[in-house]
Amino acid sequence: MELKTIRYEIVDGIATITLSRPKRRNAWTGRMHTEYRWALQEADRDPAVRVIIVTGDPEGGAFCAGADLGALEGHSEKGRYDPGITEDIARPGFGVAPEFDATFAYHFGLTKPVIAAINGPAAGVGLVLAAYADLRFAVPGAKFTAAHGRFNFPAEFGLSWILPRLVGVTHANDILLSSRVFTSDEAMGMGFLNKLLAPADLMPHVTAYARAMADGVSPGSLRETKRQIYQDLHRDAATAVTEAERLLNEMVKHPDYKEGVKAWMEKRKAQWQG
Template structure:
């Protein structure tokens, strides 16, 4: 697929995806969603990719300013919601668990962790993207908002499910019922962010974090642990423990278990198989 609204770069097993519509503050469109899912599907299959970083084109002075206003006008003219995508859109993360087989929830079915590097305004769909990432880092003063209230929309794309699980019910209700603007400092206090990082250091910090994860954690462990975390949101402690024991019995037979033990004993970098 020809990428017109997204850029990608792979280095040191880390794939960086950049939302690239700076003239529109990296606003979301059906074309961007189609390209984004295509790139995620390719990355999920590629053993060279171990961690994914998502950010916005810095020239747009935003991570993602939400849905493009032209798309919002189009919904009003048509009298219905139009996602701007087709039935042929890629389905990354689908087929792992039925609970993940939906728009943006597909992030939970990916085998690779996704880190959001929030380098500016994060509104509407931008907040959704950040919320469904596994880790979130932001620059100081970045503005966040759910935004849906001003358009007579409901909480979008599962924010009513995911935000209470990240920040708790009290903060989630504050964000969702008011649709107010809040800054990265407040988001950090709520527990939405892993850290606030100076603008000049954000990408270096996130890339270093991602590289460390890619180098020090086996691909199999990343995949299994990520799926455990989100699957366990739907089940009780006993099922979580039982599944963890099953996975341990399976994964101890993998060559990467033996390699991990040898590397730790020899105090060297592990040579993961990539599977």
């Protein structure tokens, strides 16, 4: 696919997707969504990729400023919401569980962790992208907002489901009912973020974190643990324990189990088969 709105690169097992419409503050369009899903699918299918990082083009001065204003005007003129995508759009993460087969919820069906490196404002769909990442690191003072209230929209793309699970109902109500602007510093206090980092330290830290995850955790463990986390949100405790026991008995037979034990005892980096 010809990429016009994102950059996609793989370095030493880490795939980085950069939202790149710098003249529009990396604002979201149907084209960007199409390219983003293509890149996620490529990274998820590539056995060499262990971790995925999503960030914004620093020249845009934002992580993602939300939906492009042109798209918002288009919805008004058409009298309906038009996502700007076609039926043949890539479907990363689909087919794992019915509850993941929807826009942005598809992140939960991916086999690899997604880390959001939030290097500036995240509004509307930008906040959605951050929320559906598995881990979130940001720079201090970045402005966040759900934004939907000012456009007579509902809470978008399942934010009403995921935010209460990330920050609790009290903070989620504050974010969603007011549509107010809040800062990454506030988001850190709410538990939305894993860490705040100076702009110069953000990508080095996130890359090092991803590198440690890729080197220190087997691909099978990453895949199954991520799946457990999101499927168990819909389960009772007993079902979660039973499934964990089933996976344990299955995964202990994989060569990566023996390799993990051997590497630990020999104090060396494991050579994962995946």
